[in-house]
Amino acid sequence: MHKKMLLALLSVTMLIAGCGSDDTSEGGTGATAGGGSSTPSTFAAGTTMDALQKKGKIIIGTKFDQPLFGLKGLSGQPEGFDVEIAKLVATAIFGSNLSGKTEFVETPSAVREQSIIDGKVDLVAATYTINDTRKQKVAFAGPYYIAGQSILVKKDNTAITDLSSLSGKKVCTVLGSTPLKTLQERAPTADLSILFDTYSKCVEALKDGRVEAVSTDNVILLGFLKDSPGQFKLVGETFTQEPYGIGVKKDDTAFRNFVNDVLDKAYRDGTWAKIFEKEVGKPTEIPTPTPPPVNRY
Amino acid sequence: MGVVFDNFDLFGRGLRTTASLAVLSYLVAFVLGTFVAGLRVSPIPPLRWVGTVWTEALRNIPLTVLFFVFFFGFTKIGISYFPFTSSVIVLGCYTSAFVAETVRSGINSVAAGQAEAARALGLTFPQVLGTIVLPQALRTVVAPLGSLFIALTKNTSIAYTVAVVELARVFNDLANQTGEAIPLFAGVAAAYLILTLSSSAAIGVIERKVAIRR
Known part of the structure; x- marks a missing residue:
């Protein structure tokens, strides 16, 4: 009895998880039909999906030190939004039972391209901004999230509402960083006299009232939002665009299309929103955005 | 080297800040350190303990x-100063511990008979220290006190971690903006040398002026 209930529960979860029967590939019944045991899709021979399925394992590159997106905590398992997005792809290949079928490898920013090129990882989901320089070396599915520079203020601050209201206000960011350059260009009248070498110092200064705002990529700010619940809030729209994509081998168009299909499906059936809500929305109390349209190039 | 000359005014401002940080903190350190040295040789045990804890901590x-x-x-318990003032306080207190030890060793070098004679004349402890022992003690430790000033000048670079725009910070900003770290390194090293070499020279002059003729 107990076991049956568990199975039922599992199948429901899987339905919600929308395991990627992809629309274009043949035989894509997906794991959704699989009430408990996994019934993965079958793929055309020679595709990466088929190769991975036969191998029985997918190697995923992610960050281990990025709170909310890819963080390897005390459990030893990486957790976060990037990790869950990557698991969606894995589920679409292997079906719902992923135990032993995923391996997470740490890919810090500097080694992401090389790890893909060398085949050390099958895909990278690691706060990986899509840009033209990187597209010369690897291919991107997605974007699955648009990050960007944002502004963190104390919860009770009503004076700062967006980029233009930073005029004359003390704004903290990190010395010599790209966000600093952006602030100097986009908010030239902001008071940038208090700068530090780390963001945690900026947040301390914000707590102490030495500065009125901290500005950098929202993903970093979200981490602080999570760590100090109820103390801070993000204001205004993000004023730069950092589309996060899933990196795959440059010439593997079939796999890239497959990942795009998985993302598309997750957008449509609400899985994406559910994951965002669970991994990012809830810990930081921010509303779930609309997923960005997949860019098939 | 163009990048250094192009940003000469920035370097100048950084140099001024570094110099005023060093001088002001050293004033704090010297006064405080001499006082703490006095505590450490005082006849009252609790005062000695205070001096020891201050120095060692x-x-x-x-x-x-x-x-x-x-x-x-300290901001969290209501002690909050601007970056520059905070830096003077921290650098001053930190260096005061070294000044205290230096002055104490100077005090120990003064012959015991001097203090005994002063006491025999009826001088109180502060009088003995202030009029008899310290004037002799300080003369013998001019050189190490000078070294402390030079060390302090270089230590001021840590003030950039609390948002003071001094030489190291100017270097950091410019290196990040221009990517020309090597000429900037040379520039910042030269700027520090201007400060430290001139203070070395000044220390030499002071040392000769106050030397005890024996």
């Missing part, structure tokens, strides 16, 4: 940690 904690604790930690 400050000289055994890394300067970066002291900066962090003072600037970010």
Whole structure:
């Protein structure tokens, strides 16, 4: 009895998880039909999906030190939004039972391209901004999230509402960083006299009232939002665009299309929103955005 | 070297800040350190203990940690100063521990008979220290006190971690903006040398002026 209930529960979860029967590939019944045991899709021979399925394992590159997106905590398992997005792809290949079928490898920013090129990882989901320089070396599915520079203020601050209201206000960011350059260009009248070498110092200064705002990529700010619940809030729209994509081998168009299909499906059936809500929305109390349209190039 | 000359005014401002940080902190350190040295040789045990705790605590904690604790930690208990003032306080207190030890060793070098004679004349402890012992003690430790000033000048670079725009910070900003780290390194080294070499020279002059003729 107990076991049956568990199975039922599992199948429901899987339905919600929308395991990627992809629309274009043949035989894509997906794991959704699989009430408990996994019934993965079958793929055309020679595709990466088929190769991975036969191998029985997918190697995923992610960050281990990025709170909310890819963080390897005390459990030893990486957790976060990037990790869950990557698991969606894995589920679409292997079906719902992923135990032993995923391996997470740490890919810090500097080694992401090389790890893909060398085949050390099958895909990278690691706060990986899509840009033209990187597209010369690897291919991107997605974007699955648009990050960007944002502004963190104390919860009770009503004076700062967006980029233009930073005029004359003390704004903290990190010395010599790209966000600093952006602030100097986009908010030239902001008071940038208090700068530090780390963001945690900026947040301390914000707590102490030495500065009125901290500005950098929202993903970093979200981490602080999570760590100090109820103390801070993000204001205004993000004023730069950092589309996060899933990196795959440059010439593997079939796999890239497959990942795009998985993302598309997750957008449509609400899985994406559910994951965002669970991994990012809830810990930081921010509303779930609309997923960005997949860019098939 | 163009990048250094193009930003000469920035370098100049950084140099001025570094110099005023060094001079002001050294004034704090000298007064405080001499006082603490006095505590450490005083006849009253609790005063000696205070002196010992002050010295050992400050000289055994890394300067970066002291900066962090003072600037970010003390704010939480209501002690909050601007970056520059905070830096003068931290650098002054930190260096005062070294000054205290230096002055104490100077005091120990003064022959015991001097203090005994002064006491025999009926001088109180502060009088003995202030009029008989310290004037002789300080003369013997001019050179190490000078070294402390030079060390302090270089230590001021840590103030950039609490947002003071001094030489190291100017270097950092410019290096990040221009990517020309090597000429900037040379420029910043030259700027520090201007400060430290001129203070070396000044120390030499003082040393000759106050030397005890024997």
